[in-house]
Amino acid sequence: QQQQQQQQKHAPVASGGPSLAVPQQTTATVAASPASPDATNTFPWPDVDEPQGGPKTTPTATATVTTTSGKMAGAPGPAGAAGTPSGALGAPSAPAASDAAAAAASPLPPSAQPGAAPATSAPPPSAESCAHFGCGKFAVGRTCQCNIGCKNFHDCCADFWATCQEPQNGNGTRQSGAGGSTSSTTPASPPPPPACQLRPTALGVCRKPRIMARAGIAEPEQCMCPPPLVPHTNSSCNECFEAKTPQRMTFYMYRAMSPETYPMENVNMASLAGVMWYLHREVVGSTPRKFHITRILRYSVTMMVTQDYYNKTPNQFGPFVAFDSGSARGRNSLWADFGYVVGCQLVDPKLFNYVPPRSLQPSCFPRDSFACRAPKWYSLPGPCPEEKVPDKDPSCTAAWPGGMCPTAVVTGDHSCTYFAAPAGEILLDELEGIQDYESWWIGTNASNGAKTPNGNIEYDFDTDVGVGMDFWNGRHDEANCTRRMDSVVKLFKLKYPTLPQSLPEPPCV
Numbered sequence: 183q184q185q186q187q188q189q190q191k192h193a194p195v196a197s198g199g200p201s202l203a204v205p206q207q208t209t210a211t212v213a214a215s216p217a218s219p220d221a222t223n224t225f226p227w228p229d230v231d232e233p234q235g236g237p238k239t240t241p242t243a244t245a246t247v248t249t250t251s252g253k254m255a256g257a258p259g260p261a262g263a264a265g266t267p268s269g270a271l272g273a274p275s276a277p278a279a280s281d282a283a284a285a286a287a288s289p290l291p292p293s294a295q296p297g298a299a300p301a302t303s304a305p306p307p308s309a310e311s312c313a314h315f316g317c318g319k320f321a322v323g324r325t326c327q328c329n330i331g332c333k334n335f336h337d338c339c340a341d342f343w344a345t346c347q348e349p350q351n352g353n354g355t356r357q358s359g360a361g362g363s364t365s366s367t368t369p370a371s372p373p374p375p376p377a378c379q380l381r382p383t384a385l386g387v388c389r390k391p392r393i394m395a396r397a398g399i400a401e402p403e404q405c406m407c408p409p410p411l412v413p414h415t416n417s418s419c420n421e422c423f424e425a426k427t428p429q430r431m432t433f434y435m436y437r438a439m440s441p442e443t444y445p446m447e448n449v450n451m452a453s454l455a456g457v458m459w460y461l462h463r464e465v466v467g468s469t470p471r472k473f474h475i476t477r478i479l480r481y482s483v484t485m486m487v488t489q490d491y492y493n494k495t496p497n498q499f500g501p502f503v504a505f506d507s508g509s510a511r512g513r514n515s516l517w518a519d520f521g522y523v524v525g526c527q528l529v530d531p532k533l534f535n536y537v538p539p540r541s542l543q544p545s546c547f548p549r550d551s552f553a554c555r556a557p558k559w560y561s562l563p564g565p566c567p568e569e570k571v572p573d574k575d576p577s578c579t580a581a582w583p584g585g586m587c588p589t590a591v592v593t594g595d596h597s598c599t600y601f602a603a604p605a606g607e608i609l610l611d612e613l614e615g616i617q618d619y620e621s622w623w624i625g626t627n628a629s630n631g632a633k634t635p636n637g638n639i640e641y642d643f644d645t646d647v648g649v650g651m652d653f654w655n656g657r658h659d660e661a662n663c664t665r666r667m668d669s670v671v672k673l674f675k676l677k678y679p680t681l682p683q684s685l686p687e688p689p690c691v
Contacts, residue, residue: 447564
C-alpha cells in the first residue's frame, strides 16, 4: 500500500494539448523500498549478506553518504493525488522573554533600537529551493522536491529540512495548534543521511542486489545493477535504486523466422520464454510448420524509451503494438507525440507454462507475481509503420522514419529508440534432434512414389504429445517447458561460445 501511494503521489499530470490514451498494461514491481525512517528505494533481497561468488565476506565499515534516488516506476494510468503536505513550516526562533518585553516597550522599530544590527535586505531565495517553490506538493520537472515524499526518494531541495520539515519530539522549529504557536530556540537539523553498504573489493565477489553479468555482448563481465535499476551515486556503495529517468538497456530478444532475411524493424520479437510460447502455440502444432518457420534468431537489442513518453507514463517500455507484414495501423498519434517507443506485453503462462528463470530478470518483484512469471513480447516500430512492406515508399519512410538508430549509440530521441545487433541463430531441427524436417513429416508411397504426410507431427494439441518425437510434450508442465528453454540456451552457447549465454532482461514496465 505504501508503495502504491508513492506511485500515485509521483504520477505526472499530463500537460495540455492533444493527448494519447495509452493502453493499460500489466506491470512488474521494481525494487520496493523498506519502510524505515531513513528508507531508501533499495532492492529488497532477503539474503542481502550472501555473496554471489567467492568466499562470503562482511564489510568492516559503512560509508555515510547522501543519495539521489528515483521515483517508483508505476503502471500507466491517470495522474495521482498531489503530495501530502509536510505540516507546519519552520520559523525563526522567538527572542527570550526579557528581550521581547523590552522590544515591545520601545517606541523605536527593532532596527533602530540600541545595539541592533544595521538593517539589511534578505537575499532572494534560490530558484531551486523550497523557499521559492513552497512546501507540500510534488511537481514534475523540478530538479528537487519539497513534499514529504522527497525524504524517501532522496530528492529534497537543500533547504527542505529548514523550510518545510515538522519538528519531532519537541526538537526543531515552530509548531502551530489550536492554542496558538510555540517555538524553541533550537533550529531544525536534518537527520543523518542513510548509510550505505560498501561494495566488496575482492575480485569476482558480487553482493546482492548487484549481479555478475555483462551489460552487452561486447562488455566484460562486471558486478552491476540489473536493469532498469541504477547504481548508488557513490561508487563505493553497493545499493541499487529505481531509476527516475529513461534508461538505456541491452538484453536479448528472439524471433521465430522462416529462411527469409530482413531487418528487425516493424516486427514483433520476444523474450526466450515468449518465443517458446509462440512456437508451441502457433507453429509446431501443424504440418508443415506455420509460416514455414525453421529457426530461432537471437538479437542483442539496446533500447531507451523517449523522455516524452516517460513524462506521461513513467515506464521504461511503451505499449505493445502488433505488426502484420510490417504494418500496425492506427498508431500514428503514438509515434508523432511520443516517438517510436519499443513496446512490451505479457502473455499468459497458464496456456503454455514457460516461466522466465529468475536469473534472467533479477530486478522483477514480487517473484511469484504474474508480471514476473509471464513470457514477454516486444514491438519494434520501423519506417512507415502504417503500411505493409510492399506499400512502403520513400516519401512515407522519410515522413515516418521509425525508431532504429543508425549505430549502437541509442539516444532515446523520437527516431532513435533501439538498435538490434544479430547474436546468432539455431535451427528447430537441431533443437528437436531431427535430421531434416521435410523428410521427417513427409513419406513416400511405396506403390506410386507419391509424397504424402506420414503421420508425424511435432505436437498435437488434443493429446498434448507429439507423434514421432517427444520434445514438445506437456505444455502445462513447467519442468518440461523449462527443459526446452534450457535446451535453447545450451545450443546457442555451443554454437556461439564467445557470446554471453544470457543478458539480464528488465521487467515489462
